[in-house]
Amino acid sequence: MVDLSQIDKNQRALIKNISAQHGLKKRLQSLGLNVGQEVQVVETSLQKNTIKIALGFSSVALRLDEAKAVEVELAS
């Protein structure tokens, strides 16, 4: 099982599942992190506490803790 916090910079991945409590899940979904969506980690902060991901037509910043809630599968 791979989650968003583990994938390398610039690696493409598809979202498989979001396993977070209701509030966070809603927020992630409403920002466009839907199952099947392609994402890519484009930037990480110094200690990799915070990452910036690109998805569809927008970019979202989240902490590693939140990224752990997003299960992904590497895309070729």
Place this chain on the structure above:
Amino acid sequence: MNKITIALVGQPNVGKSHLANAISGSNLKIGNFAGVTVEKATAKLRTEDYAIELIDLPGLYSLEDFSADEKVTKEFLVKGDYDLIVNVLDSTNLERNLMLTTELLELNKKIVLALNMDDEALKEGIAINAEAMSKILSVPCIRVSSKTKFNVETLVDTIITVHEKALAPSKLIYGSEVEDQLQTITRFLEDKHFHIEGLSYRQIAVGLLWQKREIYAIVHDHPLYVELQPILNNALGHVYMYCQCDEIDEVIHRQHAAFAKGLCTEVLSVSKIKAQSITQKIDAVLIHKFLGLPIFIFLMWALFQLTFTLGEIPMGWIEDGFGWLGETIGETIDNEALKSLIVDGIIAGVGSVLMFLPNIIILFLGIALLETTGYMSRAAFLLDGFFHKFGLHGKSFVPLVTGFGCSVPAYMAARTLKNKKDRLLTMFIIGFMSCGARLPVYVLFAGAFFEEDVAGNVLFAIYIFGAILGLIAAKILRVTAFKGEDEPFVMEMPKYRLPSLKLLWFMVYSKSVLYLKKAGTFILLASMLIWFISSYPKNDLIEEAYGAKIEALQATQETAATEQEASVASKEDSAQAQEATPNDGKVASAETDKEAPATEQEEAKEGTSVEDQIAALENEKHEKIMEQTYLGMAGKAVEPFFAPLGFDWKMGVATLSGLAAKEVIVSTLGVLYALGDEVNEEDASLRDIIKENISFASAMAFIVFVMVYLPCLAATAVFYKEAESIKHTVLLVLFTFATAWILAFITYRVLLLVS
């Protein structure tokens, strides 16, 4: 005249406020990050037949989960009085924006979709077939651009047409399995003729299947419910099975997502993928792992450097202008009291505040750039890890930066923090971010006590120091008063946008006008008040006593050499108090004992010039007279409180007057020193006077105190309103005062020791 009330609803940062401005010519606040609008605002427009009222609401990602600002929108949508919704969408991010649209369509209100940012979409090769979209949804969809005003009139016309027509249900179509179940429920309702005012059968069915509370509340009390329940259970069972999911929220979300996706494939065509890449390229530098933070710090440093050095130039002109004005006007007025009121009260007070307008303008230009380019969320990204260590949230950055402008909007901006504790914590430390009104104090003192080429750095250091204190305070509060869970940090990063010059100009201009207005009204009144209570009651006895002494001195001027000793002696009799000579004015009361030997030496030296002695006596006279005035008495009363910090009573009074508004600190100092310093008035600037009268240690303690103590009363009132708690407001007052006092005390004592 008919009235139409319109609710502008959409996801954050899609240009709702910009669109409202484009439609009505209003000046709502615009910025390139999520959460600019946090309170509903109204813009008005008149057409031939209608008075249109646009209600600009905070953006929200979905109708379900919300922070305090999103709640404003949700509440207005549910309870507010409006005729139709204009749903604003970002054409360059259609699919995600449609997620909110699907929820809005279920609200069963008249609705128009404004596909905003058409100019950007075209540039990015994104084409939306608005006609097809209107047909599919049965809702008018108009491509508009708030920036170029493309189609804005068409949008208004469409709004009026929709308003005039009866409500036509929109066509939101779900998956076939869900549609089947909806049909079953609808048929049952039709058979039983079950009506709910204003809703079609299908809408009731959707409400029931999606388990909407409002619908249940009505249906539940109806006898029909007994028969309805099994049908519903059955339908839900089917839906759950079909979706392989037994959470209704999740089912709804998937249905909406599928609809949005389906719609996009029909109406959206993308020919090139460009815009994202520009933003990504800039981000590769600006939020680079190693470069990001240094660049951020450099930019902040540059801003404060410019604020000081660039602001310095016009500041000199303004000060000279007011000096000239004071002299010229002073010469034409015979009445002493009136002359003093105008020259020492109004011109000195208001002038000392206006002098800092250039600095304020540069600072606000910096903040405007931060807000409009998109760098704001990058800074939040860069600082989140750091903030997190101190128990703060990355998103706290936005209210904190707003706090560099003014605390009032900053408290409101804290609404974007979802967690109440995060929000309160952020609000508590907003005061540590020195607001624009404190800038004059810093510029004045930095200019007075430091060389010109380092003063900009000092200014930067003051702000950084304040921010660091704020972080430490946050940590302390986090482990004591506001213990709590970490709030997740998820934030959209908008693309970079070049703000139009017009927008920048307006943002800075409106702030400057506000500052001028404040100077012309509030500061003016405060200066007059301070002048009055520091000029009255007049004390003739002191005047006469000193008058006699000075005359005596003048009489002996020729035989000065022999009589010196005597006059020094007599001077000591009459004034054992602290300020004996202008130079000794630096010595604050608490320090009189310590520095007494120095005083004597200086006097011995000065004894050589009778003129100096006369000047000293004059100064002393003014000092004495002022101490007998209302303000002087009040100042003496608060002096013990401030004495351990090295403040004389004037500084104490200025500090307290700053509670009304921080600019008043400077105007009060201006008035007090203008009144008390008539002797060496030969065009001494306020800066020089301050330098002459206040010791370095006291001045630094003063800066620290001003940096930390309570924001002005207006801000405190807003704090109370936003925090909705007396307890927290009292805590804020005590916390800021105690911290300010202790830190100023430490600063003063340490500086005394090392110097």
